[in-house]
Structure formats: C-alpha cells, structure tokens
Amino acid sequence: MLDIDWTTEEPAVTAGQLLVVPLRSGHDPEAITQRFGAAVRDAVARVPFAGKPGESFAFTRERDGVIQHVTLMGADALTEPASLRQLAHDAAREAQRVGASQLVLDLHGADGLPAEGDDALRVGNLVAQGVQLGTYVYDRFLSESNRRPSSLRSVTAWGRSAAPTEGSNRGRIVADAIARARDLGNGPPALVTPSYLAQVAADMVAALAAEGHDVKLTVLDADECKARGMGCFLGVGQGSDEPPKFIHLAYSPKGESKARVALIGKGVTFDSGGYSLKPTDGMLDMKLDMCGAAAVIGSFEGAVRLGVPYELHALVAAAENLVSGKAYKLGDVLTASNGKTVEINNTDAEGRLTMADAMVYASKLEPALMIDFATLTGACIIALGPRIAGVMTNDQALHDDWMAAAARSGEDMWRLPLPSNLKEQLKSKVADMRNTGERWGGALTAGLFLSEFTEGIRWMHIDIAGPAMASKAYGVTTPGASGVPVATILELLSGPIQLEQS
Incomplete structure (x- = not known):
C-alpha cells in the first residue's frame, strides 16, 4: 500500500x-x-x-x-x-x-x-x-x-491545506475494494469458479472477523438450493461439472443499524451461452460475466472496513453456463423459488435466471431495499455505449440517491425506463413468462423480467455490461475488469439513504 x-x-x-x-x-x-x-x-x-x-x-x-x-x-x-x-x-x-x-x-x-x-x-x-x-x-x-x-x-x-489527509484512508479502502473486484474479474475461468468465489468469501470473512467485525458467511450447495426451490438458478448451472454455489455475506455495524440493505451480483463465472452458443469473439471475455458478483464481494469488504451504518447482505448465485448433455435447453420450463415458471427461449439470457432466485432469497431477508448489479445485456451497451451503466427503477428516491453517489464517485450512469407495456413481450403460452423478449429494447425487457421477482421490496437494477469490462485503458480503468461500480456502492452506503419510496 x-x-x-x-x-x-x-x-x-x-x-x-x-x-x-x-x-x-x-x-x-x-x-x-x-x-x-x-x-x-x-x-x-x-x-x-x-x-x-x-x-x-x-x-x-x-x-x-x-x-x-x-x-x-x-x-x-x-x-x-x-x-x-x-x-x-x-x-x-x-x-x-x-x-x-x-x-x-x-x-x-x-x-x-x-x-x-x-x-x-x-x-x-x-x-x-x-x-x-x-x-x-x-x-x-x-x-x-x-x-x-x-x-x-x-x-x-502538495495542497493549500493538509485537511484532505483524513480522506486518504477512505480512498485506500475504496481502491482496495475496486482492486479486489478487478482481480476476481481478471482471473481465468479455470481459477475463478463458483467454488473459488465461495472460498474467497470465506477467507474474507475470516480476515474481517479477526479484525473485530461482525460478519458471517453462508454458502448453499446445489441440494440446499434445490430444497429452497431455486429452479432457475440451478437450471443455468446444471450443464457444468463445476457445482453451483449460493453465497450470502452478512455484516452488522457496531452501532444501531439504520436499515438493512441487500446487494445482489450476477455470478456467472463463465458464460458460453449454453445451447444458444456464443461465437468465439463473443465468448472471449465471458470470464467477466461475473463482474456483478465481483463488485458486490469487493464492496462488501470495503463497506465493512469503512464501518458503514447499514446492516449489509451481499448475495451471489454463482454458476457456469456451459453446454453438455445435462445443460438446460431451449423450450425447457424452469420454476423459480417464488413459484413462477419461466419458458426458456434463449439459454444465453441466463443471468436474469440466476438473479431471479437471488432476488427472491434477498426479499425473505426483508431488506429496506435491494440493488442488483449484472453484466446483463449487450443491448445496454448498444443503448449507452461501453462506459455508462444503465440504471432502472421505479423508485425515484432510490434513483436520486444512487445517481448522487455516482456523481460524487466519478462513475458514469444513466437512467433507462421500465415501460410496463413491454412486458407483453415476455408472455409465454406454456409458462408464466419467457426469459427474453424481442431484440429491440432488450435491456428494458431484462429489467422488466427481474421486476417480477422483487416480492414487493424497494429495488433498483444496474446493468453494468458496458463499464464492468474494458477493451482498452481510459480514465482510471485498465483493460479487463474495471471494478465499476464499487466506488458508487461504497459512496451510497456511506451517506444517508432515503428510506421511503417516492
């Protein structure tokens, strides 16, 4: 350091x-x-x-x-x-x-x-x-x-005052959290498996507990996830020999908690596209499809060391999306843990399936709010370019708090709508819904799909498909995993959050 x-x-x-x-x-x-x-x-x-x-x-x-x-x-x-x-x-x-x-x-x-x-x-x-x-x-x-x-x-x-010295320690913690997220994203997929993410979480919790922090880790294996009805998450992971892991990190502040907050990160540690197979160029960077998970794991570590005043839960449904005789197929119907059934019309729209079960799990913790982070859609990159994250929520207060935190952090975000009339595209003749809509507006229908699993909890979806990974250096970002939006998450958790929806 x-x-x-x-x-x-x-x-x-x-x-x-x-x-x-x-x-x-x-x-x-x-x-x-x-x-x-x-x-x-x-x-x-x-x-x-x-x-x-x-x-x-x-x-x-x-x-x-x-x-x-x-x-x-x-x-x-x-x-x-x-x-x-x-x-x-x-x-x-x-x-x-x-x-x-x-x-x-x-x-x-x-x-x-x-x-x-x-x-x-x-x-x-x-x-x-x-x-x-x-x-x-x-x-x-x-x-x-x-x-x-x-x-x-x-x-x-060399400044006009030495007062910024006090902020330097915070900056070091934030940078370390970003570096943690980058390391997880940059690791090759043979290393960064669901089991590896679970082990990183275990090592992190052990280190934080040794420092005197109130932290806990729960890791659910496939059988435990099956018992909880996580059919969408398990469907994505069933094609791989690597076992899926559901990771739940929890932190309680030393003083009275202002509220309970759940962060959910997409943890597809490698995405081949499944039977909707990606071409080589589209698959080369798919070790980075777990950058949402990397962001919430890195942010959890940073938030604990910063001593944020919120009870924090970081959730990752980690799996590989591969092709095999066991893999889920086009036309399959999966059942999420809230009982909703999903017809699969694109096995490469797998992230939203893993996130759906993670969101239902999060809702049972009864948080004041939950935010998910996912490299979810190429459509978001088409809409906003490779350096801007898409923000989707119908909660104005939560949106305003998030965007203010992003502005203070220097990370670029832009709001996208959740138009209810596009839900028509997700209708299925054989199940409650399909996992994708039409090509146009694909980022929006992905957000609308996730909105079916909020279970009444205040919620915001951040599509980081563009800025989470960089093909060339810009700003403070090196090629590979960027660590976006760790800085914004930590800024949000360090300040007052409006706890009433508007």
Missing part, C-alpha cells in the same frame, strides 16, 4: 522524485516561465501542449545537486471527481514510467480545490483512489521475468 500524505509546504527535492503539475486548457504560459524558466516555456509551446487531458510534457532538471523528473499534465477542472481521480491515477502511472519512487502531486495552485470540511475529505479520498489504482496490475500468471514491479513507494500531495 502506498504511503500517501498531504502538505502545505513545497516538498524537498530528493533523488527518484517525480513532480507532476496539472495545467488546464488556456493556462498562462508565463506561469511556466516564472516557475521553470523561458526555455521550458518555449519547449512546451513547440510541442504544442494545450493542457487537454491525456497531454503531457516531461523534462528533467537539476536542483540542489539532485535530478528531478517533472511532468506538466493536462487536466480538466479538478472540482470534477472523475477528473481529479484520473489526474492522480495518471500521475502514478507516469511515476512508474520514469522509475520514480516518490510522487509529488502539485495541487496547491489548482483553481477551485477546497481546503477544508467535507470537500477536503472528498479530495483526499479521490486522490488516494487515483494514485493507488494507478499502481494496479493483474500479473498473477506472468512469469517473474515479465513482471514489472511498481517503483512508486510514496505520494505527497
């Missing part, structure tokens, strides 16, 4: 140090002259360097007998959470590129950065998240000769 501190005094120049100075578009060239000299100003002008995000100008200088690396880094308004987090992330990446062991992030001259109060805590949180995520790499399966250990050991943020 990086050593992160804040200071109001210019840090002394030391060997192995990188100084990063953010500059916005329209910056005054004479400010560069005053600080670094006319030669640097003229060199910047020749590049040219406009101060846009992604642009940088690097040089070295000698001060007090020491060579210091300096990078001028383009940045948007640092009052925007995503911009501040990305600046810190990019600065950490640059430090590793030049082999620096210490990063000095110059924020003392940045316009609009707060110095005190809650905003200062937010700044400390976002900067710590950014620099720590800037060191993230999944290298478990790289040989030693191909690993590139991080050179960065410490970060000093």
Whole structure:
C-alpha cells in the first residue's frame, strides 16, 4: 500500500522524485516561465501542449545537486471527481514510467480545490483512489521475468491545506475494494469458479472477523438450493461439472443499524451461452460475466472496513453456463423459488435466471431495499455505449440517491425506463413468462423480467455490461475488469439513504 500524505509546504527535492503539475486548457504560459524558466516555456509551446487531458510534457532538471523528473499534465477542472481521480491515477502511472519512487502531486495552485470540511475529505479520498489504482496490475500468471514491479513507494500531495489527509484512508479502502473486484474479474475461468468465489468469501470473512467485525458467511450447495426451490438458478448451472454455489455475506455495524440493505451480483463465472452458443469473439471475455458478483464481494469488504451504518447482505448465485448433455435447453420450463415458471427461449439470457432466485432469497431477508448489479445485456451497451451503466427503477428516491453517489464517485450512469407495456413481450403460452423478449429494447425487457421477482421490496437494477469490462485503458480503468461500480456502492452506503419510496 502506498504511503500517501498531504502538505502545505513545497516538498524537498530528493533523488527518484517525480513532480507532476496539472495545467488546464488556456493556462498562462508565463506561469511556466516564472516557475521553470523561458526555455521550458518555449519547449512546451513547440510541442504544442494545450493542457487537454491525456497531454503531457516531461523534462528533467537539476536542483540542489539532485535530478528531478517533472511532468506538466493536462487536466480538466479538478472540482470534477472523475477528473481529479484520473489526474492522480495518471500521475502514478507516469511515476512508474520514469522509475520514480516518490510522487509529488502539485495541487496547491489548482483553481477551485477546497481546503477544508467535507470537500477536503472528498479530495483526499479521490486522490488516494487515483494514485493507488494507478499502481494496479493483474500479473498473477506472468512469469517473474515479465513482471514489472511498481517503483512508486510514496505520494505527497502538495495542497493549500493538509485537511484532505483524513480522506486518504477512505480512498485506500475504496481502491482496495475496486482492486479486489478487478482481480476476481481478471482471473481465468479455470481459477475463478463458483467454488473459488465461495472460498474467497470465506477467507474474507475470516480476515474481517479477526479484525473485530461482525460478519458471517453462508454458502448453499446445489441440494440446499434445490430444497429452497431455486429452479432457475440451478437450471443455468446444471450443464457444468463445476457445482453451483449460493453465497450470502452478512455484516452488522457496531452501532444501531439504520436499515438493512441487500446487494445482489450476477455470478456467472463463465458464460458460453449454453445451447444458444456464443461465437468465439463473443465468448472471449465471458470470464467477466461475473463482474456483478465481483463488485458486490469487493464492496462488501470495503463497506465493512469503512464501518458503514447499514446492516449489509451481499448475495451471489454463482454458476457456469456451459453446454453438455445435462445443460438446460431451449423450450425447457424452469420454476423459480417464488413459484413462477419461466419458458426458456434463449439459454444465453441466463443471468436474469440466476438473479431471479437471488432476488427472491434477498426479499425473505426483508431488506429496506435491494440493488442488483449484472453484466446483463449487450443491448445496454448498444443503448449507452461501453462506459455508462444503465440504471432502472421505479423508485425515484432510490434513483436520486444512487445517481448522487455516482456523481460524487466519478462513475458514469444513466437512467433507462421500465415501460410496463413491454412486458407483453415476455408472455409465454406454456409458462408464466419467457426469459427474453424481442431484440429491440432488450435491456428494458431484462429489467422488466427481474421486476417480477422483487416480492414487493424497494429495488433498483444496474446493468453494468458496458463499464464492468474494458477493451482498452481510459480514465482510471485498465483493460479487463474495471471494478465499476464499487466506488458508487461504497459512496451510497456511506451517506444517508432515503428510506421511503417516492
């Protein structure tokens, strides 16, 4: 873990140090002259360097007998959470590129950065998240000769106040939770099986309990799930030799709980599509079809360490969706644990089946609200692109709380409707419903399918099919699993939630 501190005094120049100075578009060239000299100003002008995000100008200088690396880094308004987090992330990446062991992030001259109060805590949180995520790499399966250990050991943020220091610890916890989710998503499917997720949950609970937290784990095997009538979940997993696991993590806060909250994550650890078989290109990233599960597991760990004031239940119905003589087939009818029957017209619409039984299980806990997270539909990516999560709920208060948390966290979300007239598409002649509707509006009919299993509990559905996985780096995201929306979940659970539906 990086050593992160804040200071109001210019840090002394030391060997192995990188100084990063953010500059916005329209910056005054004479400010560069005053600080670094006319030669640097003229060199910047020749590049040219406009101060846009992604642009940088690097040089070295000698001060007090020491060579210091300096990078001028383009940045948007640092009052925007995503911009501040990305600046810190990019600065950490640059430090590793030049082999620096210490990063000095110059924020003392940045316009609009707060110095005190809650905003200062937010700044400390976002900067710590950014620099720590800037060191993230999944290298478990790289040989030693191909690993590139991080050179960065410490970060000093030079600001107008040291007040953000208090927020740094929160940022570290959030970044660790995101990294946990990324590691689970990036692991190969032969490693990250339902049994592996259950073991990770067990190890996590043991570690948290040893720290004095009130946490519990329940893992249901196939027979126990059958006894509970989870026919939809078990139908998805029956084609694999890997046994399905239903994982239930529970946490009680030290003080009086404000409410009980259930988080449900899609845990299909590999999705071949079943008999509605995916093509090779569509299957390559399907180890990432459990990113919803990874998000709620990572968020559970972070929420416990942050000491959120809610009783928390994280639920994962983990299974593989494979093809075999035992696999469920097109035309099969499965029965969910609330008694509803589902005709299967697409075995590649499996996530909603596993989530249906998980939602019914969650409802029996009588939570004040439940939120599900799933890489559910390609249709959501078509609607919103690869970087924005779709938010579906008819609960305005819950939506508003979630979107405010997302804005504070710098994660992109957009509301999609749940039009009741589209439920017509889910009608079946042989069962209570089908598991898919028509192609058009597929993200919406998936949400409408899930709405049949809320059992009267306040509910919100987050389709993370786009932002949960990245084909290339952007923002604070590296290729592979992104850890979205862990930061938003933790922000929501750390603040007041409206406990009445509107």
